[in-house]
Amino acid sequence: MRKYSVFAVAREAMRGHRGWEAQWTSPEPRKEYDVIIIGAGGHGLGTAYYLAKEHGITNIAVLEKGWLGGGNTGRNTTIIRSNYLYDESAGIYDHALKLWDDLSQDLNYNVMYSARGVMMLSHNIHDQQVFKRHIHANRLNGIDNEWLTPEQAKEFCPPLDISRTARYPINGAALQRRGGTARHDAVAWGYARAAADRGVHIIQNCEVTGLRRHANGAIAGVETNRGYIGAKKVGVVAAGHTSVLMEMAEVRMPLVSYPLQALVSEPVKPIFPCVVMSNTVHAYISQSDKGELVIGAGTDQYSSYSQTGGLQIITHTLDAICELFPIFRRMKMMRSWGGIVDVTPDRSPILAKTPVPGLYVNCGWGTGGFKATPGSANVFAHTIANDAPHKINAPFTLERFRSGRLIDEAAAAAVAH
Amino acid sequence: MLLIYCPYCEEERSELEFRQAGDAHIARPTNMTEMTDEEFEAFFFLRDNVKGLTYERWRHLNGCGRFFNAARDTVSDKFVTTYKAGLPKPDISALRPATEATVETYEATESNAK
Numbered sequence: 001m002r003k004y005s006v007f008a009v010a011r012e013a014m015r016g017h018r019g020w021e022a023q024w025t026s027p028e029p030r031k032e033y034d035v036i037i038i039g040a041g042g043h044g045l046g047t048a049y050y051l052a053k054e055h056g057i058t059n060i061a062v063l064e065k066g067w068l069g070g071g072n073t074g075r076n077t078t079i080i081r082s083n084y085l086y087d088e089s090a091g092i093y094d095h096a097l098k099l100w101d102d103l104s105q106d107l108n109y110n111v112m113y114s115a116r117g118v119m120m121l122s123h124n125i126h127d128q129q130v131f132k133r134h135i136h137a138n139r140l141n142g143i144d145n146e147w148l149t150p151e152q153a154k155e156f157c158p159p160l161d162i163s164r165t166a167r168y169p170i171n172g173a174a175l176q177r178r179g180g181t182a183r184h185d186a187v188a189w190g191y192a193r194a195a196a197d198r199g200v201h202i203i204q205n206c207e208v209t210g211l212r213r214h215a216n217g218a219i220a221g222v223e224t225n226r227g228y229i230g231a232k233k234v235g236v237v238a239a240g241h242t243s244v245l246m247e248m249a250e251v252r253m254p255l256v257s258y259p260l261q262a263l264v265s266e267p268v269k270p271i272f273p274c275v276v277m278s279n280t281v282h283a284y285i286s287q288s289d290k291g292e293l294v295i296g297a298g299t300d301q302y303s304s305y306s307q308t309g310g311l312q313i314i315t316h317t318l319d320a321i322c323e324l325f326p327i328f329r330r331m332k333m334m335r336s337w338g339g340i341v342d343v344t345p346d347r348s349p350i351l352a353k354t355p356v357p358g359l360y361v362n363c364g365w366g367t368g369g370f371k372a373t374p375g376s377a378n379v380f381a382h383t384i385a386n387d388a389p390h391k392i393n394a395p396f397t398l399e400r401f402r403s404g405r406l407i408d409e410a411a412a413a414a415v416a417h
Numbered sequence: 418m419l420l421i422y423c424p425y426c427e428e429e430r431s432e433l434e435f436r437q438a439g440d441a442h443i444a445r446p447t448n449m450t451e452m453t454d455e456e457f458e459a460f461f462f463l464r465d466n467v468k469g470l471t472y473e474r475w476r477h478l479n480g481c482g483r484f485f486n487a488a489r490d491t492v493s494d495k496f497v498t499t500y501k502a503g504l505p506k507p508d509i510s511a512l513r514p515a516t517e518a519t520v521e522t523y524e525a526t527e528s529n530a531k
Contacts (some may be wrong), residue, residue, distance in 0.1 A: 032505040208508060241468070243464070243465070244466075244468050245465035247465075251465070252459070252463040252465065253463065253464070253466065254458075254463050254464065255464060255466050256464050256466055257466055257491075259467075299483075301420075301432075301436065301437045302437040302473070302489070302491075302494070303437075303467075303471070303473075303491055304491050304492075304494055305468045305491050305492050306491070306492060306493065306494045306506045306520065307496075310419065310432060311418060312418050312432075312433060344463050401458050401462040401463070402454045402455060402457075402458040403454070404454075
């Protein structure tokens with residue numbers, strides 16, 4: 001793989017850009033792999049990358065039903081933060097945030113991580129108490145998070161309406177300065193390129209239709225629409241379709257799949273300097289480098305695999321955005337879309353071994369998995385390589401729903417879905 | 418937004434009046450204190466999360482307020498039928514569930530665009 005650098009840009013500029021290589025190849029599947037990852041989103045491709053880089057396993061295939069990064073990796077609102085309440089969550093999300101820091105250098109691919117700050121608005125005394133509790137808990141875990149007065153919040157994000165007559169008055173905000181955004185597609189592409197460079201096979205348009213097992217129950221391989229492929233270990237990283245895949249191994253999951261929508265406005269000049277979230281009125285918004293306002297809506301109330309949701313969910317969020325930022329009242333919305341998110345009962349992910357030997361699962365990221373991509377991939381690769389969890393993901397087992405050791409972030413999410 | 422037929426009001430109303438209330442036809446255990454952890458997990462946390470035809474409870478919250486059951490396709494989101502609580506599952510075996518190939522999603526139409 002030829003490295004990307006300023007010299008490469010200069011060289012190609014001289015040659016009419018005819019020397020750029022394909023970022024990854026599309027090889028024919030082998031008969032057998034050491035590890036098969038099902039799902040070529042950020043988490044899946046990242047897992048393959050860290051398996052190759054840190055654990056020396058390169059005989060890997062990443063199978064993707066559709067196109068690379070076309071699931072929730074390409075559908076989210078790209079927000080990155082780690083100010084979660086519980087120690088377990090703080091551990092995994094901050095592990096991810098530390099990896100985001102130099103991910104572009106590590107992958108030699110600009111993922112455009114921008115630590116522009118994530119500000120969560122407080123509208124009432126309950127918000128204030130909850131956020132201050134978060135701030136203290138975060139600080140004990142070494143995670144930056146600070147309390148802002150309404151004036152400081154306005155200074156940090158000038159379009160914000162903090163007047164006393166506002167429909168949703170603001171009495172403060174919690175700010176994580178290390179939080180921000182990244183370019184979601186570039187994360188998938190960067191991991192794909194770096195993984196392919198280390199010998200990982202990325203096979204798109206390859207749908208898994210069955211999981212084959214040995215007589216002793218251990219995983220033997222996967223049936224696909226391109227034939228049977230053997231595997232010593234299989235990692236399921238399929239977001240909303242995890243239940244469907246795990247059913248092929250007769251494992252029932254504590255998951256429900258819901259549609260989650262997002263939308264972008266027409267592109268405008270830089271106006272919005274940070275990420276703003278409001279749990280109480282359900283709104284989150286940032287501005288992409290292309291200039292679009294990126295807005296996230298809530299989940300629909302029913303389970304679905306349709307990748308679309310109701311219009312009333314979007315308008316509900318836009319109502320809140322227009323009240324918080326009257327400046328955007330005449331903005332036109334350009335595109336909206338839905339993704340299918342897999343939600344666990346405690347709203348925390350599952351990164352774990354399964355009752356089937358050789359089968360591993362990374363799922364349950366629900367409405368907020370993008371931010372965790374590097375951390376999740378990193379510890380999931382460790383789990384697959386060693387057949388044992390890393391200490392960071394050790395609490396995120398499948399068995400916690402039997403033992404009762406839940407990681408109850410449900411009430412602690414930035415935005416309730 | 419979905420349009421949902423309430424079998425009690427005998428009227429098709431907007432989704433805004435309804436709340437989804439989980440899976441239908443689940444026999445709630447009566448011996449909760451004697452259950453093993455495995456049984457409790459299976460009842461309380463694990464879900465089939467069906468892709469295709471599913472049976473679920475809905476409540477006409479901002480209408481008659483009553484619970485009823487529905488058969489819905491989770492790929493197309495179409496309601497096949499709704500029926501009163503307590504009635505057995507209707508026979509819809511003749512119906513072919515939707516697949517991604519038969520649903521006109523944005524992606525499907527987009528990728529076929531010439």
